[in-house]
């Protein structure tokens with residue numbers, strides 16, 4: 001389906017995309033591009049890419065499909081670097097966790113929204129980074145959100161959708177702003193809470209003792225605080241308004257909990273916890289994805 005695929009950012013997301021498409025027999029040659037030569041050499045050893053370069057323009061030359069999977073803060077620079085080298089018919093898509101910032105970067109770099117750019121976001125990942133962490137099954141039974149714009153060519157959209165489906169994913173279409181609001185709630189806020197909690201505990205004087213007695217609850221709640229600080233810095237900055245609004249909402253929920261405990265209002269605590277448990281049980285029963 002794709003004779004030449006260029007992956008810019010051969011990490012967890014880019015590497016897994018290449019591996020999944022290879023496993024599905026959907027790609028011919030895969031060109032990797034990144035900043036870390038050690039990571040790219042590892043990608044070559046693992047068979048994730050057939051060759052690599054650190055020059056984005058060289059990577060996209062002659063590619064039929066370009067997949068951008070770099071931290072969001074690097075998106076605009078990459079787009080500017082590849083602008084003049086892209087094949088006229090090449091389809092470009094991405095896996096960035098925030099869509100408004102990517103769309104703004106594309107408009108700024110190209111002076112318009114090219115019809116062959118399809119913004120996307122796989123709702124799948126782990127707390128690990130780099131090509132070593134990538135695996136072909138990452139997207140199987142996971143959702144991928146595509147956020148096409150009025151300018152998007154339906155054929156480009158259909159191809160990108162088909163490729164994700166070949167990776168085993170279920171594709172949904174969504175408006176850019178709606179995507180960013182939803183993900184602020186279900187992904188960005190939980191990461192902020194995990195990072196914030198671990199940082200607060202780590203800065204407490206007794207932290208050695210605290211971590212010694214932490215067990216499953218702490219481990220489950222904080223797994224995602226092992227995620228890439230660069231990636232999460234960029235996500236928070238790229239989605240600042242929606243993340244800020246969610247944080248404020250959550251802060252008032254926390255204040256309400258604190259007041260309820262202070263008032264010794266057990267009935268109210270039970271109500272809040274029961275409502276939360278029922279919502280999470282429903283999420284799991286509906287196939288809640290890990």
Ligand SMILES: NC(=O)c1ccc[n+]([C@@H]2O[C@H](COP(=O)([O-])OP(=O)(O)OC[C@H]3O[C@@H](n4cnc5c(N)ncnc54)[C@H](O)[C@@H]3O)[C@@H](O)[C@H]2O)c1
Pocket residue numbers: 008009010011012013014033034035036039069070071072074077078095096097098121122123124125126127128129130131228231235
């Ligand atoms: N990790 C997740 O769970 C997850 C899930 C969905 C989407 N995403 C998004 O996917 C993108 C990639 O995340 P990841 O988890 O694969 O990160 P990663 O750190 O595993 O991989 C990113 C790769 O990009 C390379 N890179 C960084 N800056 C670059 C630049 N300027 N030019 C070329 N290469 C550069 C790095 O060397 C690295 O190999 C991010 O935009 C992230 O928001 C991540």
Ligand SMILES: O=C(O)C(=O)C[C@]1(C(=O)O)C=C[C@@H](O)C=C1
Pocket residue numbers: 096097122123124125126127186187188224227290
């Ligand atoms: O499972 C994880 O480790 C993840 O963080 C994956 C996760 C998330 O669910 O929040 C992280 C960022 C994304 O953009 C999409 C998925």
